[in-house]
Amino acid sequence: MNADRNGSPFVEVRQVSKWFGDLQVLNQIDLEVGEHQVVCLIGASGSGKSTLLRCLNLLEHVQEGEIVVDGQPLTNGKVDVNALRRKIGIVFQAYNLFPHMTVLQNVTLAPRKARNVPRDEAEWAARALLTRIGLEAKADEYPDRLSGGQQQRVAIVRALAMDPKLMLLDEITSALDPQLVADVLSLVRELAESGMTMILATHEMGFAREVADKVCFLDGGTIREEGPPDQIFTQPQEPRTREFLARVLEAEKLA
Amino acid sequence: MHALQQVLHAFFNPHSLTLAMPDVWAGFQINLKMMVIAESLVLVLALGLALVRGLPGPGAKPLRILAIAYTDFFRGTPIIIVAFFVGFGIPGLEIGYISQLSFVTYGVITLTLVYTAYVTEVYRAGIESVHPSQRAAARSLGLSYGQAMRYVVVPQAVRRVIPPLLNDFIGLQKDTAIVSVIGVAEAASLSQQFSTQNGDFASFIIAAMFFILITIPLARFTDHLVAERERRERAAAF
Numbered sequence: 001m002n003a004d005r006n007g008s009p010f011v012e013v014r015q016v017s018k019w020f021g022d023l024q025v026l027n028q029i030d031l032e033v034g035e036h037q038v039v040c041l042i043g044a045s046g047s048g049k050s051t052l053l054r055c056l057n058l059l060e061h062v063q064e065g066e067i068v069v070d071g072q073p074l075t076n077g078k079v080d081v082n083a084l085r086r087k088i089g090i091v092f093q094a095y096n097l098f099p100h101m102t103v104l105q106n107v108t109l110a111p112r113k114a115r116n117v118p119r120d121e122a123e124w125a126a127r128a129l130l131t132r133i134g135l136e137a138k139a140d141e142y143p144d145r146l147s148g149g150q151q152q153r154v155a156i157v158r159a160l161a162m163d164p165k166l167m168l169l170d171e172i173t174s175a176l177d178p179q180l181v182a183d184v185l186s187l188v189r190e191l192a193e194s195g196m197t198m199i200l201a202t203h204e205m206g207f208a209r210e211v212a213d214k215v216c217f218l219d220g221g222t223i224r225e226e227g228p229p230d231q232i233f234t235q236p237q238e239p240r241t242r243e244f245l246a247r248v249l250e251a252e253k254l255a
Numbered sequence: 256m257h258a259l260q261q262v263l264h265a266f267f268n269p270h271s272l273t274l275a276m277p278d279v280w281a282g283f284q285i286n287l288k289m290m291v292i293a294e295s296l297v298l299v300l301a302l303g304l305a306l307v308r309g310l311p312g313p314g315a316k317p318l319r320i321l322a323i324a325y326t327d328f329f330r331g332t333p334i335i336i337v338a339f340f341v342g343f344g345i346p347g348l349e350i351g352y353i354s355q356l357s358f359v360t361y362g363v364i365t366l367t368l369v370y371t372a373y374v375t376e377v378y379r380a381g382i383e384s385v386h387p388s389q390r391a392a393a394r395s396l397g398l399s400y401g402q403a404m405r406y407v408v409v410p411q412a413v414r415r416v417i418p419p420l421l422n423d424f425i426g427l428q429k430d431t432a433i434v435s436v437i438g439v440a441e442a443a444s445l446s447q448q449f450s451t452q453n454g455d456f457a458s459f460i461i462a463a464m465f466f467i468l469i470t471i472p473l474a475r476f477t478d479h480l481v482a483e484r485e486r487r488e489r490a491a492a493f
Binding site: 057059082083085086088089090092094096097098099100109110113114115158159162 | 388389391392393394395396397398399402406407410411414
C-alpha cells in the first residue's frame with residue numbers, strides 16, 4: 001500500500017559498515033527511508049537487521065559510512081545524542097520495560113525527565129495513550145503483572161509518549177506467544193496508517209508484506225535486495241532472497 | 256566441676272552482671288551513635304564511589320583508578336590499623352580543626368573509611384547485575400547517562416543489594432568495638448575497665464548481650480527481605 005507516501009528522505013544511510021572486533025556485521029549498507037514510509041528489514045538472525053536499527057539511534061556506532069536522520073548527520077561526532085534519541089523511538093524484542101516502575105511511570109519517565117513535561121500533563125497524555133491500546137486499567141500495575149503482548153504494547157506506547165518522528169521496531173513480536181502477536185501487530189498497523197515513519201526488523205512476512213512500502217532483504221550484513229513488498233515476496237530477483245523466503249514459508253507451514 | 260563453676264561464676268555472677276549494666280549501657284550508647292552515623296555516611300559515600308567506578312569513557316579513567324585504589328586499600332587493611340592511623344595519625348599531623356576532633360569522631364571516620372570500601376563493592380555488584388538492556392532502553396528514550404542511572408539502574412540495583420548491604424552493616428556494628436583501641440569509651444572498653452576493677456568478666460557478657468540484641472532485628476529483617484524477594488520472583492515466574 002501507500003506508494004504515494006514516499007516523501008523526502010527522512011533517514012539516509014550511505015555506505016555504512018560496522019565490525020564487532022574482526023566480525024563484519026554491516027557491509028556497505030545503503031538505505032533511504034522517506035517521511036511516512038514504512039520499511040521492513042527481513043533476513044535471517046545475524047544478518048545485521050538489529051545492528052542496523054541500533055546504529056540509527058546511536059546505540060551502536062558505525063566505523064564507516066554516513067547516517068543522516070532528519071537532516072542531521074549522526075556520524076560526524078557532533079550530534080547531541082540525547083536530543084536525537086528523543087525524536088527516535090525504539091522498541092526491543094524483549095520489551096525492556098522498567099520492572100520497578102508502574103506502567104504509568106514507565107510511560108511518563110522520559111517525557112518528564114528528558115523533556116521536562118509537567119507530571120500532570122505527562123500522566124494525562126500517558127493515560128490517553130494507554131486508553132488507545134485498551135490498557136488504561138493497567139496504568140498502576142507493575143509490568144510483571146502484564147502478559148507479554150500487553151508489555152510490548154506498553155513499550156510501544158512508552159516510545160510514542162516522546163512524540164517521535166521515527167519509530168524503530170526490533171523484532172518486537174519474536175518473544176511473544178503466537179496468540180499475543182495479533183494485538184501488537186494491529187497497533188503497529190494503526191501507527192503505519194497514521195503516517196508514522198517506521199523501520200521494522202521482522203520475521204512476520206505476512207505482516208511485512210501488508211504494511212511495508214519497501215522491503216529490504218539483509219544477508220550477511222548487506223542489503224541483498226530491496227523493493228516494494230509485492231516484488232520481493234512474489235518475484236525475488238536474487239537467489240539468496242528466494243532461498244530465504246522458501247525456508248521461511250517452509251517453517252511457517254510446519255508451525 | 257570446680258573449674259567450670261569458677262568460670263561460670265567469673266562470667267555470670269548475677270551480682271556482677273547487675274553491677275556492670277549501667278556502665279556498659281553508657282558505653283553502648285556511644286556504639287549506637289557511631290553505628291548510626293557511620294552507616295548513614297557509608298550508604299551515601301559508597302554509592303557515589305560505585306558510580307564513579309562505573310563511569311564510562313576513557314576520560315573517567317583516572318577517577319576509576321582512584322576509586323579502585325581506594326577500595327583495594329581499605330578492604331585490604333585491618334580495621335584496627337586504620338583506626339590507629341586515623342585516631343593517632345590525624346591528631347599528630349596538627350592540621351587545625353581536623354586534628355582536634357573527638358575520639359568518637361575518629362572512630363566514625365575509621366568505620367566509614369573501611370565500610371565504604373566494602374559497601375562500594377556491594378553496590379557495584381548490584382549495578383552490574385542490572386541488565387544492559389535496561390540502560391539501553393532508558394538511553395534510547397532520550398534520558399542522559401546520569402538520568403538513566405538515577406531513575407532506572409540505581410533503584411533496581413539498590414533493591415537487589417539490600418540483603419548483602421545489611422550484612423555488611425552487621426559487621427560494622429560489631430566493629431564499633433574495635434575503635435576502642437584509640438580511646439573511645441564505648442561498651443567494650445568500659446567492659447574491660449569494669450572487668451579489671453571487679454575482678455571478673457560479667458561486664459563482657461552484658462556488652463555481648465547488647466551487641467546481639469541490636470544485631471538480631473537486623474538479621475531477621477534481612478531474612479525477611481530475602482524471603483520476600485524470592486516469593487515475588489517465584490510469583491513472577493508463573
